[in-house]
Amino acid sequence: MRISTELWLTLFVFALSSLAAFLTYSLPTTGLSTELGPAFFPWITVIGMFLFSVLLLVRSIWNKQIVNGETPSINWKLLAKLALFLVYMGLYATFYVQVGYLISTGIFFVLAMLTLGERRPLHFLVIPLIVTGGVYLVFTQILNVYIP
Structure with a gap:
């Protein structure tokens, strides 16, 4: 099975967003009085990365980027x-x-x-x-x- 560069990138971003979510989980969620806490921006980033990786996965499947029967190739330049x-x-x-x-x-x-x-x-x-x-x-x- 040959996996496209787009799918590899999707898997990489998904793994990265999972790691970021794991690391962000320990941050306090509330700040002082009415201020946003230190976890606000990291969670926005994690959610955005996750959503875009899902969209990229849907797009790669929609465009039939996964080709069966071929050996996997790595884009060494990328x-x-x-x-x-x-x-x-x-x-x-x-x-x-x-x-x-x-x-x-x-x-x-x-x-x-x-x-x-x-x-x-x-x-x-x-x-x-x-x-x-x-x-x-x-x-x-x-x-x-x-x-x-």
Whole structure:
């Protein structure tokens, strides 16, 4: 049986959302007075990942992506990109507090865009600046949330 890349991705995201749900379960669900608790955003993320993995599974079955009778093949290029993203995320998490949000997120964003194949310098230099700066301004100025 040959399993499509789409189905492998679905299984990976489902497993990741299950792990995130397991880890999020131990977080407190209520915050101070009327504030949302620390588990609110992780649960929204877990639910979103789970729903999108189910939608991707339905789509892959609907499009008959599972072909019987063939040997499984692995998309090594995609697997290398996923591994590279895991390295990027590990480095991002490691240096986030020491370097700060703006620099670490900007570098992560540029590396991610280059890994995904973006080669236009204007895109992989300007878009990370706009998005990272915009998120920083929204959180620090509008929501009054400290970002290192």
